[in-house]
Amino acid sequence: MTTTTPLSPTDRTKLRREKERAAIDRAALAEVLLAGMFCHLGVVIDGAPLVLPTAYGVDLDEGADGTLYLHGSVAARSVVASPGQTICVTVTHADGLVLARSAFHHSVNYRSAVIFGLPRLVTDPDEKLHGLNRIVDHLVPGRSTAVRPPSRKELAKTSVLALDLTEASVKTRAGAANDDEEDLDLPYWTGVIPLRVVAEEPITNPDCTLAIPTHIRNRADQLSAAVVTG
Amino acid sequence: MTTTTPLSPTDRTKLRREKERAAIDRAALAEVLLAGMFCHLGVVIDGAPLVLPTAYGVDLDEGADGTLYLHGSVAARSVVASPGQTICVTVTHADGLVLARSAFHHSVNYRSAVIFGLPRLVTDPDEKLHGLNRIVDHLVPGRSTAVRPPSRKELAKTSVLALDLTEASVKTRAGAANDDEEDLDLPYWTGVIPLRVVAEEPITNPDCTLAIPTHIRNRADQLSAAVVTG
Numbered sequence: 197m198t199t200t201t202p203l204s205p206t207d208r209t210k211l212r213r214e215k216e217r218a219a220i221d222r223a224a225l226a227e228v229l230l231a232g233m234f235c236h237l238g239v240v241i242d243g244a245p246l247v248l249p250t251a252y253g254v255d256l257d258e259g260a261d262g263t264l265y266l267h268g269s270v271a272a273r274s275v276v277a278s279p280g281q282t283i284c285v286t287v288t289h290a291d292g293l294v295l296a297r298s299a300f301h302h303s304v305n306y307r308s309a310v311i312f313g314l315p316r317l318v319t320d321p322d323e324k325l326h327g328l329n330r331i332v333d334h335l336v337p338g339r340s341t342a343v344r345p346p347s348r349k350e351l352a353k354t355s356v357l358a359l360d361l362t363e364a365s366v367k368t369r370a371g372a373a374n375d376d377e378e379d380l381d382l383p384y385w386t387g388v389i390p391l392r393v394v395a396e397e398p399i400t401n402p403d404c405t406l407a408i409p410t411h412i413r414n415r416a417d418q419l420s421a422a423v424v425t426g
Numbered sequence: 427m428t429t430t431t432p433l434s435p436t437d438r439t440k441l442r443r444e445k446e447r448a449a450i451d452r453a454a455l456a457e458v459l460l461a462g463m464f465c466h467l468g469v470v471i472d473g474a475p476l477v478l479p480t481a482y483g484v485d486l487d488e489g490a491d492g493t494l495y496l497h498g499s500v501a502a503r504s505v506v507a508s509p510g511q512t513i514c515v516t517v518t519h520a521d522g523l524v525l526a527r528s529a530f531h532h533s534v535n536y537r538s539a540v541i542f543g544l545p546r547l548v549t550d551p552d553e554k555l556h557g558l559n560r561i562v563d564h565l566v567p568g569r570s571t572a573v574r575p576p577s578r579k580e581l582a583k584t585s586v587l588a589l590d591l592t593e594a595s596v597k598t599r600a601g602a603a604n605d606d607e608e609d610l611d612l613p614y615w616t617g618v619i620p621l622r623v624v625a626e627e628p629i630t631n632p633d634c635t636l637a638i639p640t641h642i643r644n645r646a647d648q649l650s651a652a653v654v655t656g
Contacts, residue, residue: 240474244514
C-alpha cells in the first residue's frame with residue numbers, strides 16, 4: 197500500500213495549464229514510479245541543464261513521503277554535481293499517439309511524474325546497499341538476492357543518491373482525441389495508436405548454462421502482459 | 427541519407443567514462459533521433475533544472491548539421507524559458523535489462539543522444555508550419571497531409587523552437603552482460619531481457635466512422651515489427 201497524503205504543490209510543481217491532467221495524490225505518484233523502469237535526471241552544470249537517462253529505485257513506505265534512489269559512478273558528472281543542488285527527476289510513460297482531425301489537437305497519451313529536490317549523498321554502508329538493492333529490484337523484482345552482492349571496492353566506486361518524494365507533480369492524459377466541434381465532420385480519420393513497452397524472450401548469456409530462473413521469467417511475462425491503456 | 431560529418435565534441439559532450447560506448451558520427455545521431463518518438467527537454471528555471479517529456483521533429487538534410495524542432499503552448503514554462511538559454515534535449519531508447527552475475531555489473535542496453543544548444547524561437551510563419559509538420563510527421567509519417575492544418579489563431583497559440591544539431595553526443599550499449607573473470611562460475615543466471623516499444627491495434631475515435639487509413643496502419647505495423655536489439 198502506498199500513502200495517500202496529498203502532494204503539496206510548490207510554485208514549480210503546480211500545473212499551470214491543462215489542470216484537468218493533474219493527479220494530486222501520492223497514490224498517483226507511486227503508480228507512475230512503480231510502473232517505470234528508467235528516469236531522466238536533470239542537473240545544472242556551469243549554468244546549463246544536463247539531462248541523462250538512468251535507472252532508479254524507490255521506497256514507498258506507508259505513512260512516509262517515500263524516497264527515490266539513484267546511483268552512478270563516483271566519476272559521473274551528473275552524480276558529482278547533484279549533492280547540494282536541486283535536481284529534477286522525470287519518469288514518463290508514453291501510452292499512445294493521439295491523432296486528431298486537426299494538427300493542433302494532436303496529442304500524446306502519457307503518465308509522467310516530475311520530482312524536485314536536494315538529493316542526499318548516501319554514505320551509510322547499509323543504506324547504500326539498500327538503495328542499490330532497491331534499484332536492482334525495481335528493474336527485476338527479486339534480483340538483488342539472486343546475484344553476488346557488491347564488494348566493498350565496488351561500493352566505493354558507486355555513488356548513491358537519495359531524494360525525498362516531497363515535491364512532485366503527476367500529469368496524465370488518456371483516452372480519445374478531442375477535436376473542436378466545427379471539425380467533427382472533416383474527412384480525416386481520428387483515433388489513438390496505443391503504445392507500450394514490452395519484453396522479448398530473455399536471452400541467456402553465451403557463457404551461462406543455467407536455465408532462466410523464475411524471477412526473470414516473471415518479470416519478462418509481467419512486462420509483456422497486454423495492458424492497453426490507449 | 428544523413429550526413430556523416432563527425433560530431434565535434436565540446437567539453438560537455440565529450441564522454442568521460444565508458445568511451446567505448448560513444449558513437450562519434452552524425453549517422454549515429456540521426457539513427458537515434460529518427461527511431462525515437464519523444465525526448466526529454468531540460469531547461470533551467472530560477473537556477474533549478476526542469477525536465478519535461480515532449481514530442482520533437484527533425485530536419486536531417488544532406489550536408490547540413492540538421493535541425494531539431496520542439497513546440498509547446500506559448501504559456502508553457504519550458505518553452506517560454508528556452509530562447510536565450512542553453513537547453514538540453516535527450517532522446518533515449520531502452521533496449522534491454524542487462525542482468526549480470528554480480529549486482530555491480532548490472533546494466534542497461536540503450537541508445538541515447540544528448541543535444542545542447544541555444545534554441546531559436548521560430549517566428550517566420552512558413553518555417554513555423556514546417557516545424558510543426560516535421561513534429562507531426564515524426565510521430566506518424568504522412569500525417570501532416572491528412573489533417574486540417576493549423577489556423578492562424580492556432581499558430582499564434584503555439585511556440586516552435588529550432589535547435590541546431592551541432593553539439594551532441596551519442597552513447598549506446600548493446601549485447602550480453604559482462605562479468606568479472608572471477609565471477610564466471612557463480613551459480614547465478616546471467617543474460618538480457620530485451621525491451622522494445624510496440625504499437626497496439628489503432629483505436630478509432632467513437633465519433634469517427636472512417637476506416638483506418640494506410641499511413642496509420644503503416645506506422646502501427648512499423649512500430650510493432652519485431653526488432654530485437656537485446
